[in-house]
Amino acid sequence: MDPAVNSADNPASAPAETQAATGAIKDKAAWRFVWLLSGSKMAQILVTSITVSFVGIVGGDLAGDAAYGTVPMMVVLLSAGLITLPASLLLARFGHRRNYVLSNLTGSAGSLAVALAIPWHSFPLLCLGCVAIGFYHAFAQYYRFSAAGAVRDTEKGQAISTVLVGGILAAFLGPVIASFSQEMFPPFIFIGPFVVLGGILALNAGLFAAVRDAPATVADPDRPGRTAGRIVRDPNFVIACSLASFSHLMMSYLMTATPIAVVGCGFPPDAAAQVVQWHLVAMFSPSLVLKFIDIDRHLWRIVGLGCCFLMGSLLILLGGQRLIDFNLGLVFLGFGWSFVYVGASTLLVTTLPQADQSKAQMINELFIWAASAAAAGASGWVLAVIGWFHLVVLGCIPIAVMACLAIAASRRRKLDHLLQA
Template identity: 25%
Template sequence: MATDLTAPRTARPDVASIQRRTLRLLFGTQIIGGVGVTIGIAVGALLAARIAGTAVAGIAQSAGVVGAALLAIPVTRIMARHGRRPGLVVAYAVGAVGGVLVVLAAATRWVPLLFLGMLLFGGGTAANLQARYTAVDLAEPARRGRQLSVIIWATTIGAVAAPNFAALADRVTSGWGLPPLAGPFAFSAAAFVLAGGVLLVLLRPDPLLTARRIAATAAPTAAAPTAAAPTAAAPTTAAPAAAVVAEAPAAGGQVGGGATPAAAPVGARLPRGAGMRAAWSVVRGQPAARLGIAAVAVGHLVMVAVMAMTPVRLGESHADADVLRLVGIVLSLHIAGMYAFSPIVGWLTDRLGRRAVILGGVGLLLAACAVAGTAGHHTPRLSVGLVLLGLGWSGTMVAGSTLLSESVPAGVRPSVQGLSDLTMGLAGAGAAVAAGFVMQVAGYPVLTLLAAVATVPLVALALRPVPTGASDEEG
């Protein structure tokens, strides 16, 4: 196997073959998993309202978001120790258990079981989120953004198809004796089992473990000049006992004004199976990683805050008979903005640079807040705002995730990615809660204004001057 990720293509045919196979598997399982997640979300609030009442229906939905965020910790710990395959399989298995518990809660009308089931149901979302990182473990530097975005784009198929399956699933399972609205969660559990089973059998060799072997093989070559002629810049601080895991330099990938992506420092010592504390230590020392995490979290926060209250905004000016239809149309357009154009966003990320696309995504988020916040009760203009909101989220998600993945060493990468998903999930859950309060006290225009203000720290971080001699993406 080749010892350098930047070696000529002919020198590493095995890596290219493994990557193509990985992308095909992830694309297929992302569709299946996307159907599982969305089919449950489509009826989750309605089921919760019937069991526990309307007042707590939103909390039940938020439990799934929080569950996905919290599950990122154990899932990425498994990945750090054993590879991507067992981590993804465990996440889908937890999601399947959650779906079964929700069905049991519907049958018994036991509210605590409903909340536990929704919390575990977030495992499906956690698996879908981690799949995007799996796509870039072996990706060529110049194609990381595109290959990550293709996996995000696959979610579009599941997200669009799933709501149409919800009614069918409910009709089919009604003959099995299941209560109304429980059937979609039974189908979700089956979808998670199928996706996890496919990965368990076919995701071999594991892309993360393969990337680590390549990095470990490249490390002695990269470190040889340092051994022969030590410099004052060599790391001297002791770290937790661990093997030295180095990242191969990411040369050859044009990002941001022709510069190459930042390579993780060769010789960085990483704790075996590094957890959240070690991940945070690595992120603090890598400006590019901080920017990547901030882009994903802030983009998600703004998107959730505005999107969550849009149905309420529509309900202010439309009768009950029309509002559900309009909500479906507007949110479908929003989802299309989030996912449908992600391959283009990925291409731009590789072509223009991670930082440039992050700033472009922020610009779209600001435009979305301006358009939606000033739309009044004009539904077409509000729809345009929600499309722009989805596009802005796509820019920060794709470019931020790509930048984060290539900015940290392979040994700690899963933990750092888990930290990012945890931060993103908690930011989204907090935004949803705060948005409801702001909407009630001050109204939708003020909510969009505050969401726009929330992007200021990200803009400041992205515009931070690049030190002399550092790459554009290193910031």
């Protein structure tokens, strides 16, 4: 039968076919946007890798006191936390493209400011550059939520994991960039890496400027959502936000102090960069598997596994101060963070109504960055005052909190299923 005749005889078939084709095109556009965000995540992790590896060492040198070495990293985290609220409002008002272009350009300028602070021996300029890098991170932290909002409800967990996959390549490129760029501006070995970061972020801004926004889920205007006060009392939000915050606190606490401890044990700066590299590989490599798993169904098994890896990290780090101890300990830390973080993010985007998502994500990120900033600032002081061993022992506290939350939430979900049955 002639397709044209069939379409004429059945008018309803043409709109249905057109609607299906349109839906397929939108799905492809959404996943193209997800993969762009994955590439942008790679750029963000490059920034994190080089910043964490070197900014503490540079900060201690410029300040003249190793105890102040973690201050620049704390400035990055505080800046990101303070910009989190405006970033959420700007993303909702002006969309992805403009804001991600602006944030990447700001991060580029901040990286160049850090590079200039080294030959000028200016600790204030270093901190100013870190403020701009924090501004960049405040927007980049929404990449996973932008991805989740662009796809179908059943694909949100996979979209979040896909964005995190971008960090794997960055974990390998970071040390390579750090190594070859250290010789760009002798005798200052730390200028080159930050100059390269400035170029990468400028390029990423150009990529965002060249694309159109993917279709995202829009909240129903007739249902404006709950107030922030009601959202923070929602048990699902409390659990998701607490897990995400404590996992970041744990990671920031150990990841900020470890490069300083590595150099303090007599290892070269390249060794510290290598430790951070394998930590970053471990942070994002689980996403290669998680993107194929029904995360919502196995949520609490994933979170529980993450807590086990975090505890394993502490046990390894307590076992000695050899380079292999630092490497393996931070690999376990990365695995643990990944499982808890993906589980917490999936819980947030799947259990709260769409009308609440913007406020919930904003509050969630505020808590994450506050926890990270506090941990980064405290870790340098703890390391200087009570030493590496006691610093690691204190890491048991957030792990115990996360484990209790996971056990309580898992039992609550089982009870809900029994009552519904």
